[in-house]
Amino acid sequence: MRATVRRGTAVVAATVLALGAGWAHPSWACGCGAAVGDVDVHGESTVVHFADGVQTVVLRLDAESAQSSAALLLPTPAPAEVALGEAEMFDELAALSRPRVEYVDQWWPEQWYEAGEETAGAPPGGVAVLDRVELGPFDAATLAADDAAALHDWLDGNGFTMPDDLAEALRPYVEEGWYYVAVRLDAGEEALSGALAPVEVVFPAAEPVYPMRLTALAEHGQYARLYLLADHRMERADGVPVPSRVRFAGPLAADGVESARLRDLIGPDGAFLTALDHDIPSPEALTGDFVFRPAAADAPYQEVVRLERPVYVMGVAAGPFTAALGVLAVLAAAGLATGLVRRARRLPARGSGPRGR
Template sequence: MSRGTRAPRAVRAAAVALALAAGTVVAAPPAGACACGGLVDGPAYDTSVSSETAVLQWDGTTQTVLLELDALSNAPEVGLILPTPAPAEVALADPEVFRELDALTAPRAVVSDHRWWPELGFGSGSDGAGGAAGVAVLGEVRLGPLDVTTLGASDAGSLGAWLTERGFQLPETIQTALAPYVQDGWSFVAARLAPEEAATFDGTLQPLRVTFPSSSLVYPMRMSAVADDTQSTRTYVLADHRVDRVDPTAEAYEPTVRFAGRVDPATVESAELAALLRAGGFVTSHEQVFTEPGTEIVSDFVFAPAAADVAYTPTYSVVADRRIGPFFAGPVLAFAGVLALAVLVIWSGRRRRAPAPTLAPRPAGA
């Protein structure tokens, strides 16, 4: 399967990113791997993920992921292959979920000092539901401009052949990275822009919601180990309580907590986000950067309840202006002080120059 677009421009593959687990923001190399799976194009083209954001929720048996992806590509066809622990159901997601979560978890300004004076300075392929031996087509759905297929595979070679027949040009690194997921019995989601939509594709697609059975809260990350460039990830987990990363990758390289705290569903505008928060209102977000993915990424991401629901909101220091009306308070108060001093000096000078009062002579005999 493949996705196509004529324009060598930013391809927002949000819908193609078909979530597979936790939320992330990812920078990925051309025709290689990203945290969400394998990004593939033709052998003579360059395709890279510029950003990826996803939201993860798990109810104990079923995992739900919303994911949005931006990419850059000069390829006429580009696609993404995503492993999931079990066959997935796919639907469109509300992009406002991502906008609101980003705003809710953004660092808060904290006043650390005040500025009384102004700063004085100067500058600063072919379609079909048929499958080869070892590959089973578990489901197909049309979502807007996308054709989405859910696959099962018992053999990595057969999966690679099936994908190649449908337009995916798989580098050897991607085929190698798919093999462990096949061995573990995972399923795969493949998406492409429908051929009739290619001429009108403008580079923006709505994000997707992917739901699949899972025995644990997991974000498939192993495919990113074949990436050549730095991988940056951000995960949003919505649950009843705070969660921690408990996988071998986190043990070796500790992720950074971006945000942890409860969010009231009544405070958000997106109906989809409100529903997710009603099912699990504690939001935990982790960030992690891998400069050497091949050695630093050694496992999928796995999440488990934390020991306590310790809230954390990132902050940054700002200097607040002290003003009186539209003016900085320093100059205003200084001017007022100088003016008061001048009035006092003038008043004192006039008092010293004034003639002494004369007393009228007392009457005789007084």
């Protein structure tokens, strides 16, 4: 069943929850939520697509845990359609946005001699389940709730145990009338390890917004990479004191990518990709959400990394080798000049010998 979205602002916040009895204060949070318990999330990438009043968010987390089950809780301002995401698009977007490498010949490297080869190592006061569907290893439910305590109790009763501080952090979303996507992942008998299958949610939207308020619960610094796909280059438009670093900006064509889902998002008219990195050393600074708007111009950008490439001649650095040749040439020229002078001095002067009568 597809849920009908009744509100327009596009916001998705992801909270990673370990399923089990033991819980700890969040020690690591994904860029748009919080990780608790025995789940260690050490990487996050998110695709945010916005076009024609519809926003798509695809979230992929890299996690390590001794447990075999985990869950995502995604507050949304309206009921969302949930599906499995495509992992291949993340690899392709990472390749498309990677820096361009330029090599600079270094004739004077620190090591003057070339090294040999080395081995390199909802209803009032309650919770309503609007939809529930199984998606491969996921069990996804779309919820409505107008009471934080009721939402907490429902999550507790369905295996989504929450720490008290996270429940309190969700209270503003409940008060603002948001909806929720609860996604349970069961890895069977194996412990969670590596990249988890991506989750995709889609809903109508008035503007692209990426929620960050739950990240303030994290005890350690955070990192978030956002791939924004829209009609134009995008930029931050909020007052949150966390800067964005542009890693890539440029147009994409559907026939220029291999990922089927990425082709769908780009569409026949193409899309503009803006890749933004966010280093967040102080999560408590996240008092608001990231809001985006079109930039003044669709100026392309690709980061350039310049690497020094040592130049060796006959196993010796080109700079010292050339300098040595120059010195030898000067010495040889000086020696030749000295020899010519000495030879000239030994020769008798022309016309200075005895003359016959």
